[in-house]
Amino acid sequence: MRHSGDEIPTRHEAGPVTFAWGARLRDECWRALDPRVRDRLHQHAGEVICWWAADDPAVGRPSATVFGSRELCFATPSFDGERPVHLISGYLLDPASSRTYRIDPAQTSEAGLRSGENMHEVDIGLPEEVRGMLGNLPPRAQTLLQGPFTGGRHVESHGWHYEGDERTLNFFALYLAGAESITMATGTKSAPTRDPGGPAQWNLICRQARVIGHRGF
Structure with a gap:
């Protein structure tokens, strides 16, 4: 469904959004x-x-x-x-190239952990702050976001936005973009209800698409 101009709010940013009081949503x-x-x-x-x-x-x-x-x-x-x-x-983007993957809290596995850890060893041109942000996500999400940029296809642009507090994010989005690929993760995060000290519970949709051109660069 296409949104009208008054229904979309959003932000491009190369760093984290703080939880400062008074910030406009x-x-x-x-x-x-x-x-x-x-x-x-x-x-x-x-x-x-x-x-x-x-x-x-x-x-x-x-x-x-x-x-x-x-x-x-x-x-x-x-x-x-x-x-x-x-x-x-x-x-x-090439609409026909779009791929979508859903990640819920039940999808954390030993295989997924190994996959996410291995991705941190691959240099795809990410600054430390972005690597730190990715490290908060489930390993499967880390792999899906970074995978298209291996083999010398480095990230040239990145950004994220989130809204919520330390326990709950009711909006989260992060993208990585390069000359050939775009990846995006969107969703929410909540603290575990039974074990406050346990790992955060993420519900995410990860997307991948092929870049076919640029506008205004």
């Missing part, structure tokens, strides 16, 4: 965007799968990320002279 940041920017993101993305928006502290205006069937696209705040604008860029 994605819905409010999305509504703060110029309607023409929202419309362009919808038009480029195709059928919307995931999105987020958040304030960019460097300019005091929101940026946005929309991942759809045709494109992973970004709206980055900038200036045209003194006039505030948003620059639109994106990775064009």
Whole structure:
């Protein structure tokens, strides 16, 4: 189902979103965007799968990320002279190449743990902060996100967004993008109900798609 311009809130960001009091959530940041920017993101993305928006502290205006069937696209705040604008860029995708994998708390296994650990030994161009974020995810998710970038196909762009608190995330998204592939994980995290000290319970959908072009890079 395609969302209308007022239904999508989102954010492109190369680092973590803090749990600071007073931070605007994605819905409010999305509504703060110029309607023409929202419309362009919808038009480029195709059928919307995931999105987020958040304030960019460097300019005091929101940026946005929309991942759809045709494109992973970004709206980055900038200036045209003194006039505030948003620059639109994106990775064009082959819809026929899209693959989807569901991960729930029951899918943690010894084989999956070995797979996730092995991926950390492969250099795919990730900075330490991204490797740390990936390390919070189930091993199967780590493998699905990083797998398409082995063999010299390094990650050239990454970002994530989450909303919630230390125990519960009611929205989580992380993407990795390269010249040939995009991977994305979306979902939620909750603390275990019976064992507060146990591992977090993730419900995720991981997606992979082939890149066929670029916009605005």
